[in-house]
Amino acid sequence: MSTPLLTPERRAMLSRRSLLLAYVTAGYNLFEGLVAIAAGAGASSTALIGFGLDSFVEVSSAAVLIWQFRSRVPEERERLALRLIGASFFALAVWVTLDAARSLLSGGDAQASPIGIGLAVASLLVMPLLVRAKRRTGRELGSATVIADSTQTMLCTYLSAVLLVGLVLNAVWGWSWADPIAALVIAGVAVKEGIEAWRGEHCDDCAPAASPNPSGQTPGCTDGCCANQKA
Numbered sequence: 001m002s003t004p005l006l007t008p009e010r011r012a013m014l015s016r017r018s019l020l021l022a023y024v025t026a027g028y029n030l031f032e033g034l035v036a037i038a039a040g041a042g043a044s045s046t047a048l049i050g051f052g053l054d055s056f057v058e059v060s061s062a063a064v065l066i067w068q069f070r071s072r073v074p075e076e077r078e079r080l081a082l083r084l085i086g087a088s089f090f091a092l093a094v095w096v097t098l099d100a101a102r103s104l105l106s107g108g109d110a111q112a113s114p115i116g117i118g119l120a121v122a123s124l125l126v127m128p129l130l131v132r133a134k135r136r137t138g139r140e141l142g143s144a145t146v147i148a149d150s151t152q153t154m155l156c157t158y159l160s161a162v163l164l165v166g167l168v169l170n171a172v173w174g175w176s177w178a179d180p181i182a183a184l185v186i187a188g189v190a191v192k193e194g195i196e197a198w199r200g201e202h203c204d205d206c207a208p209a210a211s212p213n214p215s216g217q218t219p220g221c222t223d224g225c226c227a228n229q230k231a
Contacts (some may be wrong), residue, residue: 006140014141019069021134025153026062028126029055035119043113045127046103046222047166047182050096051120052160054186057088061152064088068145081145082197089194093187099182110179120167123160128155148197155193159186 006014039045054088064084068077103110131154138146166182167173 006142011141012203014137015069017137018134018141018143018146019066019115021130021137022069022149023064025130025149026059026066028045028130029058029062029156032119032123032219033059035174036116037114039113039119043111043116043125044169045110045113045116045179046096046099047110047179048113048116049162050092050099050183050186051116051159052093053095054156054190057092058152058156060088061085061149065145065149066129077093078143078145079200082148082200085145085148086194086196086198089197093190093194096183096187100180100187103180103183106178110170110176113167114171117167117171119166120160120164123156127157140182143226144200151193151196154188158189162186164168 033052033055036048036055038052039050039051040052064081068081071077131150134146134150134153138144138150161184162185166178169178
C-alpha cells in the first residue's frame with residue numbers, strides 16, 4: 001500500500017501540533033523538575049534530584065523541538081536538533097552517575113519523600129499520553145526529531161517507574177541504597193537514548209510522510225534515514 005502524500009495544509013497542521021505538544025511538555029516538565037529537585041534536596045535523594053534534572057533535559061528537548069519547528073523549513077534543522085537532544089542526555093548521565101557514586105561511597109541515607117512518590121505517580125499518568133500524541137504526529141509528519149522527543153518523554157515515563165520503586169523501597173523498608181541504584185539506572189538509560197539520538201537512530205520509528213523522490217529518499221526525513229522504508 002502506498003503512503004499518501006501530505007498536503008501542505010496537513011503538514012502545516014502537524015507542525016503546529018508538534019509545537020503545541022512541545023510547549024505542553026516544556027511547561028509540565030518545568031513544574032515537575034522544580035518540585036522534584038526541591039523534594040530531592042529536602043530528602044537527600046539522588047534519584048529524585050536526578051529525576052528533576054531529567055525533567056529539565058526534557059524541557060531542553062522540547063525547546064530544541066520548538067526551535068526546529070519555528071523554522072520555515074524544519075527539516076533543515078533536524079540533524080542538529082537530534083545532536084542537541086543527544087548531548088542533553090549525556091550531560092544528565094554524567095551528573096547523575098557522579099552523584100549516585102558519591103552517595104553510595106559516602107553511605108549517605110536518603111529520607112522518605114511522600115512528595116516524590118506522588119510526583120512519580122503523576123508522571124506515570126501524564127507522560128504516556130504525551131508519548132502517544134508525539135509518536136502519532138512524528139510518524140505522520142516523517143520527523144525523526146519529533147520521534148526522538150517522544151522517546152525522551154517515554155524515557156521520563158520509565159524513569160518515573162524506576163523512581164517510584166526506589167522511593168517506595170526506601171520509605172517502606174528503609175533501603176536507602178535503592179535510591180542511588182535507581183539513579184544509576186536512570187543514568188544508564190539516558191546514555192543509551194543519548195547515543196541513539198546522536199546517531200539519528202530514532203529514524204527507525206519514522207514512517208514516510210510522502211512518496212519518495214527519484215533518488216529514493218522520502219521528503220520530510222532527512223539524510224536518507226527513512227529511505228529504506230518501503231511504501
